[in-house]
Structures are given as C-alpha cells and as structure tokens.
Amino acid sequence: MSGLAAGIRLAHFGKKVCIFERHNAVGGLNSFYSIAGRKYDVGLHAMTNYVRPGVKGTPLTKLLRQLRIDREEFALCEQKQSRVAFGPRGETSLRFTNDFAVFESEVARTFPAQIDGFRKLVQLIRSYDDVSLDAKPESARTVVRLHLTDPLLEDMLFCPVMYYGSAQEHDMEFGQFVIMFKALFLEGFARPFEGVRVILRVLQEKYRQAGGERRMKCGVRQIVSRGDKVDRLVLDSGEEITATHVLSSIGAPETFGLCASGGQIGSEKPGAQPGLRHSPGRHSFVETITVLNRQPAALGWGDDTIVFFNDSSRFDYACPTAPVDPRSGVICIPNNFDYGPDHVLPEGIFRVTCLADPAHWFGLPEADYRAEKARWFGTIHTSARRFLPPSDPAAFAAATVATDMFTPRTITKFTGHLNGAIYGAPVKVRDGRTPFSNLYLCGTDQGFLGIVGAMLSGISMANYHVLTR
C-alpha cells in the first residue's frame, strides 16, 4: 500500500515508475484473498484515522489531498462503538466511538482519580509533532506514567495502541504511541462496505491514470550496489532493472537481505543508521475468521465493532512462550459498522486476533500445522467470547458456515515479512534513509502506522527523497 501511494505521487509528477510485486494481489499487509468465492480481508479490521468531512489537517485529509482522492471514493462508513475490556470477564470496560468525548467520559466515570492526568496526557498528545522525521526517541510507558498512576488504565490505553501498531514488545516509542493514540481515539474507525479492496481499487486506478506501470508475480531477488549507490535490481526471472531511485516497501531487514552479499552490506559505514542492523520484530499474530449465516446481532453481538481484551492483572504485549497467547487479543465484527439502512453485509463475520510466537508456527510439519491451527482456533474463541455479551455456543456453532485462520507462517508466505512480523522491525527508520544514497524505505519500517500511515509513508518518502530533489 505504501508502494502504491509513493507510485501515485511519483507518476503524477511525471516520473517513470514501475512497481514490482511478487504476489499476484496488490496491497501487501493490507490485502484480501478468496476462498470458495468468499472474499476475506487481511490486515484491515478497520481503517483508523477516520475524521468526518470538514475536519482538516489530519493524516486522512493529507493523504486524500496528496493522492488527489475524493473522500467519496473510499466510501468510509463509521464504526458503531468499540471497547477496551479488561479482567477475567471483561469487568472493566471503556467504550469509545469516533466522538472522543465518549471515551473521555468513560475514563472519568471508571477512573475518577485519573481523569486530570488523562486530560493532561491527551493535551500533550494533541500538541505533539508526530510527523517530524527526526524526533528523539523516548519511552511511551515513561511519558504516560508521568500523567497516570493507575496501571490498569495505563494498560487499557496501551492495549489497543500496541495491538494496532507496535513492533516493539512491552513498550513503544512515544512518537509511535502518539500516532496510534490519535489514529484510534482522537480520530476513529471506519470501513468501506466492501472492505480493503475498495481502497486498493482506488489506489490502483489512480496509479494507472497517472501513468504508473506495475508488474505482478514479479519479485525482486537482489539489490546490486556499486559504491554507495544501488546499481540495479535483479528480478526473480533473472531480468535486470536499472533506476535512478529505488523505494523499498518490503521492510528494513528484508531489504538489506536482498542487498548483494545478502548481509548487512554498507550498514557498518560511518553515518549508517544503527537501526538497520536490527532484526525483524519477535512477535507475530494469529487470526481466526468465522463466517456466519446470520448477522452477529442475531447472536446478541450487534453493538461492538472492535473489542480489545485482556484477562490478566497486567497486559503483556510480547512474544508468547506458548504458540499463542489467548489472554489478550482483538475481536473485530465488520458487520458492526454503520453502513446505512440499505447496506447489510451478506454474511456475519467474526474475527479474533491474538499474539503468537513465530518460531513455533514456522517449525511445524504440515500435518501438525493444521492440527495446531484447529486446536488454537477453539482456545482463542473460548477466550474471546468472555468479553462479549453472553450467547449460546451451540447457536454460534450452528451458524458457522466457513472458517479460516492465519498464522505467522501465512504472513511470511504471502508478504515476505520475516517472522510474520506484521509491524516490522522494532526500530524504525523515520527518514527512510539507507546506507545507499538512492535506496529508501517506505511502509511499515519507516514508521507511520496503520493503513493511512502506510499510504502517508509512501507519500512522504516519495516527496522527500525524489520529488523535492
């Protein structure tokens, strides 16, 4: 997605652009697939950063302007409500919508002693310059603790923010926390009726209209350098491509893996960013997808769009010691966006995401892999259902018409991201620079998060490194 956004900018301003994609579908980590005629979204639970028409100066508005997209083209529909639910039965629950006042009043009601600190924190977040490309890194936990003293509230803020974007375990960089807090709470969630493919369709069409070229099922095998410059790309077919500039959206360690000797070439040079030597993120995710022959509302689940849950005394965002950590996770019910009276998704969809240990999933022989998926599917559902209104498990089972599940292994197979690390490397390269003067990173390892962030990353890197030169 970041690559498409960069491509649109560059092609619009007359650059000759070609996008090479190894997969047969566009979108990378935000894409979709079909099984038995059903289309499933990957990545997208919700588009974050939603603001209503007329609100300006936010990431969504910037992206629409920069890509010359009319907001009607995305046809975004707002969430109904989401929740952060903590405790063995979700006893402490904070509801939020696209109206921040709802969340603020929930915090005030549930944590009266914390509300002043919370308001000060929000003020700091609002005024923080999160798009600066050279901000100095600081710990988000440390900054948040200057304002909040109740660890439960602290964890309830970190849970959604980390699940929707943190490549780092336990803590995150404050700038990244700010980006995600704004994206989730100060802005909000929305989704096109037809999901992520609407967004991809618009991007592809803009790119095509601008004169961009694209080659599918056409991976880059090697990046060959000469001195401090990339000299050429070698494709899977052996074909060689030369270019004045190369933007890589595959991730930092993945990009360096392609560089000539396969190692960390160039990263020892003076001025090289230490972040480039970092390995990919350690943790990944599994997600269960259940298709129902009725609307989730018929099971009593008609209100919640997204539920972030945790059953333990502290929220532990880390690579689990077990294959999956079902103690916490994210429930997404795409039916519960407000699509308007005439638009109802034809089937019910119920998705649950939990933290997973990539090493376990990569090591399994095929037969065991399938068995493990089946085993964890049930465990994850049992855990997640505790945080939704009670409903009859037999009715849920009877309504289920199809299921699917992705694991870290699926992510790496289709996107090439090492370790199935959806959020990339823990250390981001904000200015996108690499040791090569004409090779830049965009996308997840540049560090603007979420779908809107991915697109803004491509835009910023194209502007900064190519168009303004």
Place this chain on the structure above:
Amino acid sequence: MTKDECKQVVLTIIADIAPDEDLSNVKPDVRLRDQLQLDSMDFLDIVMELRKRHGIEVPEADYMQLASLDSCAEYLTPKFNALAGKQ
C-alpha cells in the same frame, strides 16, 4: 498574461489540491495560509503543479513569494510572460 489571470491559475491549482477548501472568498492580499488550511505539503504541491502544468520553476528560496494571491501574481506573472515570449 495579466495578474488576474495568474491568480486564477493559482486558484485552479489550489482547487485541485485541496477540493475541500472553499475558495469563493479568498482575499488576494491576505496570506493563503491564514485563510485556508494549507500545510507545507500543499505548498510543495502548488510549486510542483506549476512546473507540471505550466513549466514554471520556483526555486526553494522563492517559496515565500507564494504567500498570498497578490504576491503570487507579482512573482509568477513575469515568469509566465517570459515563457510565453520564448514560444
């Protein structure tokens, strides 16, 4: 090209870059930034659209000349006319 025509060229570009802005009452002597919500990314786009559509180059040192419609016209009209003279 007259200065008024030049202002219209700039307004047309802004309308394409920022279709969500109301341009019906833009005051020519007030900074664009003070009456419209335009950030540095948008100003960069004005410069790049001038180059793409009209072949006009605005070096970075001159970006402040684009502050208001009046200053745009002052600065850009001679450039448009010089370009027309060459053709």
